[in-house]
Amino acid sequence: xxxxxxxxxxxxxxxxxxxxxxxxxxxxxxxxxxxxxxxxxxxxxxxxxxxxxxxxxxxxxxxxxxxxxxxxxxxxxxxxxxxxxxxxxxxxxxxxxxxxxxxxxxxxxxxxxx
Amino acid sequence: xxxxxxxxxxxxxxxxxxxxxxxxxxxxxxxxxxxxxxxxxxxxxxxxxxxxxxxxxxxxxxxxxxxxxxxxxxxxxxxxxxxxxxxxxxxxxxxxxxxxxxxxxxxxxxxxxxx
Numbered sequence: 369x370x371x372x373x374x375x376x377x378x379x380x381x382x383x384x385x386x387x388x389x390x391x392x393x394x395x396x397x398x399x400x401x402x403x404x405x406x407x408x409x410x411x412x413x414x415x416x417x418x419x420x421x422x423x424x425x426x427x428x429x430x431x432x433x434x435x436x437x438x439x440x441x442x443x444x445x446x447x448x449x450x451x452x453x454x455x456x457x458x459x460x461x462x463x464x465x466x467x468x469x470x471x472x473x474x475x476x477x478x479x480x481x482x
Numbered sequence: 483x484x485x486x487x488x489x490x491x492x493x494x495x496x497x498x499x500x501x502x503x504x505x506x507x508x509x510x511x512x513x514x515x516x517x518x519x520x521x522x523x524x525x526x527x528x529x530x531x532x533x534x535x536x537x538x539x540x541x542x543x544x545x546x547x548x549x550x551x552x553x554x555x556x557x558x559x560x561x562x563x564x565x566x567x568x569x570x571x572x573x574x575x576x577x578x579x580x581x582x583x584x585x586x587x588x589x590x591x592x593x594x595x596x597x
Contacts, residue, residue, distance in 0.1 A: 418583055
């Protein structure tokens, strides 16, 4: 079955540590996205990538980094510079990054900073 | 910058009653509009979308939304809700006037259907 796999589902981190969230898709989609979800704030865009080896900052990119070395993979690193990293992180993809295309979402990764 | 406003954070409703979830967006040019649904601890799933053509769009499970350009709204409606409709609903917009090729989401409305 085609889809998006996010791992880990739950992650605990101590303050000052970097963590990397994995996002893999087998849909042959060109575009991939990372959103952060907090209660009452909806989804906020962190980074997105329309093509391999290219990505753009979203609305809340500070304290995060990404790479897009392969079409299937778009990992997100939450660095120690992110002041409030506890959140639910959602990865998504679309056929093209045209804005008209439907997003397919993964099941999410919940990060808790202890 | 484009923004999406969902005026109600929670909407409690009894089963078989009608419901409307409100969504307004800010944009001065053409947009694509979407409604997504999220069940607990899951990702989001597309409910329906407006790209062009008829301003009334429908989903397979009885929801409909109407694009109103003059009021910059895209409210979601269902004439009779079921317990299984309990979920969080997100309105999203893609603004064709910007170079941004990613959706902007509203803050979400939690629909709570009671028996």
